[in-house]
Structures are given as structure tokens and as C-alpha cells.
Amino acid sequence: MDRLLYTAMSGARQSMEQQSVVSNNLANATTSGFRAQLYALRAVPVQGDALLATRTSVVASTPGADFRSGPVNATGRELDIALQGNAWLAVQSSDGSEAYTRRGDLQVDATGMLSSAGHPVMGENGPVIVPLGARISIGVDGTISAIGAGEDPESLVQIARLKLVTPDDGGLQRGTDGLFRAVPDMAGNVIPLAQNEQARLISGSLEGSNVSPVESMVAMIDNARRYDMQLKVIESADENGRQADSLLSLD
Numbered sequence: 001m002d003r004l005l006y007t008a009m010s011g012a013r014q015s016m017e018q019q020s021v022v023s024n025n026l027a028n029a030t031t032s033g034f035r036a037q038l039y040a041l042r043a044v045p046v047q048g049d050a051l052l053a054t055r056t057s058v059v060a061s062t063p064g065a066d067f068r069s070g071p072v073n074a075t076g077r078e079l080d081i082a083l084q085g086n087a088w089l090a091v092q093s094s095d096g097s098e099a100y101t102r103r104g105d106l107q108v109d110a111t112g113m114l115s116s117a118g119h120p121v122m123g124e125n126g127p128v129i130v131p132l133g134a135r136i137s138i139g140v141d142g143t144i145s146a147i148g149a150g151e152d153p154e155s156l157v158q159i160a161r162l163k164l165v166t167p168d169d170g171g172l173q174r175g176t177d178g179l180f181r182a183v184p185d186m187a188g189n190v191i192p193l194a195q196n197e198q199a200r201l202i203s204g205s206l207e208g209s210n211v212s213p214v215e216s217m218v219a220m221i222d223n224a225r226r227y228d229m230q231l232k233v234i235e236s237a238d239e240n241g242r243q244a245d246s247l248l249s250l251d
Contacts, residue, residue, distance in 0.1 A: 100193070
């Protein structure tokens with residue numbers, strides 16, 4: 001009964017956390033460039049003062065993200081980009097550090113700042129600023145060109161170039177803000193990735209999320225049933241304990 005209670009109790013808690021991960025994935029099934037978060041469970045012996053051979057807990061681990069590419073759809077919008085292959089777009093996170101994303105629905109704010117989901121997009125020389133009112137086009141190598149309002153096509157000039165990187169396998173890790181960062185080195189320092197001159201993108205297109213809504217819905221149902229089962233196990237363990245207490249009280 002002791003083993004039963006500890007396993008069911010920890011399993012119920014981790015099932016709730018797993019449900020939150022699946023729910024977040026499902027909520028981002030239509031988010032451009034979103035990478036599904038992975039979640040796994042494993043059994044470990046209880047440590048510390050409660051250490052007993054019969055006590056085992058369920059521990060959650062988030063091994064990373066699903067880096068498979070999502071579907072690419074043409075939009076015709078000049079500021080929409082889809083990264084090809086293993087290319088990632090560099091952006092500036094809220095703490096000022098460099099992070100990476102596959103989200104390509106770029107926007108220009110009132111100051112001319114080019115951003116992705118509110119994060120300034122990084123170029124070769126820092127955040128990219130474009131002329132207000134200009135017509136913007138983005139080349140396959142990330143080159144940004146602009147034509148001023150009322151000017152003819154011959155006035156097209158290059159104003160910046162997006163910073164595109166191609167990390168090695170396992171070279172990125174997800175942050176709590178949904179952005180990805182380079183894996184820290186042995187000293188714990190996060191060194192920004194170098195720009196890859198060979199990285200390419202598709203202009204006028206967007207990469208969709210790699211989350212499967214059907215698989216996520218099935219996972220949600222499975223987690224809910226597992227949670228209910230674990231609660232029933234806890235109730236059974238409690239009932240067994242009460243019956244054992246009643247038998248002992250007869251003595």
C-alpha cells in the first residue's frame with residue numbers, strides 16, 4: 001500500500017504538469033514557426049528522510065523540443081518569411097540577450113523597428129531599423145531592401161541583412177519565453193551563434209507550427225484518463241488504510 005500511494009500521488013501530480021505542456025502545444029497549433037515541447041516521465045526511488053525500498057515517485061523531464069519543420073504556406077506578404085532547412089532567425093529577447101526563433105510573420109512598429117512577436121529582429125549590426133513608409137522586400141539570403149515612398153524601382157537600396165544562424169544538432173534549448181538560445185558552454189556562458197552566410201529563407205511565405213492538433217487532443221484525453229485512474233488508486237489506498245486501522249482497533 002505504501003508503494004501504491006507514493007507512486008499514484010506523484011503520478012497524478014506529473015500528469016497535471018504534462019497536461020499543461022500538451023495544452024500549451026495545442027494552443028500554439030496555429031502559431032507560425034512554433035516547435036512543440038516534449039515531455040517525458042520516469043520512475044525514481046524516493047530520496048531523503050522518506051527513503052524506503054517500497055517508495056517510488058514519478059518524475060517529469062522535459063527533454064527538449066520537436067525540431068521537425070512545419071508546413072510552409074505562401075502568403076504573398078512581403079514581410080513574411082519561412083526559414084529553410086536548419087536556419088533560425090536571431091532576435092533580441094526581453095533581457096537583451098540574443099535568442100532564436102522560426103517565427104517569420106515580421107512586423108514594423110511606429111519607430112521603424114523590425115520585430116518578430118514583439119522581439120526586435122537582429123541584423124549584422126544589431127536590431128534592424130527600416131525607413132518608415134518605405135516598401136520593404138527581403139531576399140533569399142536575408143538581405144533587406146527598401147524603396148522610399150513615391151520613388152521609382154531604380155531607387156531600391158539595401159538597408160540591412162537579417163542574422164540567420166544554423167545551430168548544430170542539440171545546439172539550442174528552449175527558454176521559458178518560448179525562444180531558443182545557444183546551449184551554455186562548460187563555464188555556463190551563453191555565446192551567440194555566428195551568422196551563416198549560406199542560410200536561406202523563402203520570402204512571402206510562412207512556416208506553420210509542427211504541432212498536430214489531432215495528436216495533441218488524443219494526448220489530452222489520455223492524460224485526463226491517467227489522472228483519474230491515479231486518483232482512484234489513491235482513494236483505494238486510503239480505503240485500504242482505513243480498513244486496516246479498523247481491524248487493528250478490534251484487538
